[in-house]
Amino acid sequence: MQYDVVVVGGGPSGATAAEDLARSGHKVAFIDRDGRIKPCGGAVPPRLIEDFFIPDAQIVAKVNTARMISPTGRQVDIPIENGYVGMVDREHFDEFLRKRAKDAGAHRYTGTFTKIERDAEGTHVMYRDKVSGNEMKLTTKLVIGADGARSNVARAEIKDGDKIPYVIAYHEIIEAPAATATYDPARCDVIYDGRISPDFYGWVFPHGGQASVGMGSLIKSVDVKKATADLRAASGLTDCKTIRKEGAPIPLKPLDCWDNGKDVVLAGDAAGVVAPSSGEGIYYAMVGGRVAATAAAATLASGRVKDLQLARKLFMREHKQVFRVLGAMQNAYYRSDERRERFVSLCHDVDVQKLTFEAYMNKKLVKARPMAHLKIGIKNLAHLTRLVSPLRT
Template structure:
């Protein structure tokens, strides 16, 4: 009998399993293994500190972010007093799973099949990866951290099959050498030819680079759009090392628990930031909060304590998500709006507050006048009272 079985060994699931194991709970971590999620790999300083990420996992340290408009105009934003770390998910996720196992979590390699309840006992069924046989383990609670199309969420929670998402696709290529390539700069490309409703990215990963994009429109050819981005970035001739695609959710589910014995975390709960698509930090926070909610339920015997995960997450990050969702709705709808968004990024107040919020994962309240100025400039750009800066 396990106290908790965690389904999914990405950042959310591995974090939940590690935290529960360190707290002395009997926990199993079920993961299919071998899958690499498409991801730019950016992690802020707060994640590195809060989750003790060793420096050797950082394949690059970004000190400049370049915003690129549909006309090719760009704004370079220096990251003051620090850097944004870059990780490669093919190494980052296995590290987190190994750390959970070292803390005492039992590793299970296989595919989730379902949950059965009989005689007061909950059994989680899975197909063992090595033997192909169906197996079952008894558990008191289940944490579903199995991605945007979570099988746990679809089976156990109302609305778990209706989460909105964009499809993301990227290609990992060998990094070029010579002039024109900056291994400490990430590019974010706002161009309808790359994505009509999201953005494209070029992120250095040391010896390699991640080039990708996302879109919620089914008619978009992700591979063709990425090829366009590679050509525009001068990376068309770089060796392609691997290709990956997956859905990325853009709105937290209305409910993360079934009121009984299941709670969600990470992409399964929909906790990827709108506008930016940032997910690793929020996944790990969600995993930690799911672990805390599970521990509280185990201690109290009250299933309603599973609600703590969503309640605490939204209390800390809900306002940021609402602001980012409004930004995406306002600026990602046309190339004219995208042009104006990049123009707005010229503003020093916008730059500082944006990166302070990203680095610390909270809205900055230290400069109220700056907030008022940004609100006024934002309105002016959206209404066309000011022209988008060119050149």
């Protein structure tokens, strides 16, 4: 069988692309490595749940508060009004998405991508079958590379596809205790402390009966396992049973080009679509899969390979400004503990809290309160120029 599209990768991005294409009547296959669980806090906003029809059974916890913790131990609790942040466990969530794609008509193969070959018969995606160990071939018209931050598809097919900056993330899934003085099963803790991460942050995110405890850093010399152990100790979670440990890169910047001008387009982490500052990736990965599927369908219908560019254009049209603002915030506040202290101080402001979570929940910048934006801008400038003390609210 010749496929219209072969998707390399079966995470949220690849599974979404495969499902969308199958539901629109295309012959599509996806290759999944199987058994790989990405380290991830697991937070999903209401817009993801609504846009991608996620059933409540996949939501393992509902968070109503976010706690920001500064290097000096200062805590700012931000209530999540008019809703909640859902938490998923990637071990089960990703498999749910893959099964849904298969049920929609996508053919599922289990193995590891090796290369792309081309001849007079078409484009061939080569992979090593997990069960037999044999090299197998899928013939297709188009390929969607959704194989993660250090994408082999991107490295082989896309200009500068191997130059994407990334954070190394590590977390441990543990058995969560009942509520304690330092742990709340309805609260996400975000720790801005150079002792945990010198250039990113640590987290404690509830997953129902489990919790994700982890951190990330751009600096390769950082001992991520020790930092996570220190974070568990600070959170009173040292004695909790460890269920599994996972590490992986998280990209920090979308690539400038997502397609090779012929037959390949990228999606999700392979394209670099993880939000700066927050490291949020599930929602953007699924959007990336959807726009890649849209671009592939347009190319198949028109015969114009230029239509592969639609993937990046559609994504950036809606999310470029959010990524730009979050990138500027990360560059401004993550560079030192003194700056992190000021950032947490800024989060005391009620307008900051409301605008931040309205933007997070709806995935767009809120423009309805110009005076609030002006007030935040002035406070932000005051902190960055050290006109105010970080200890002031």
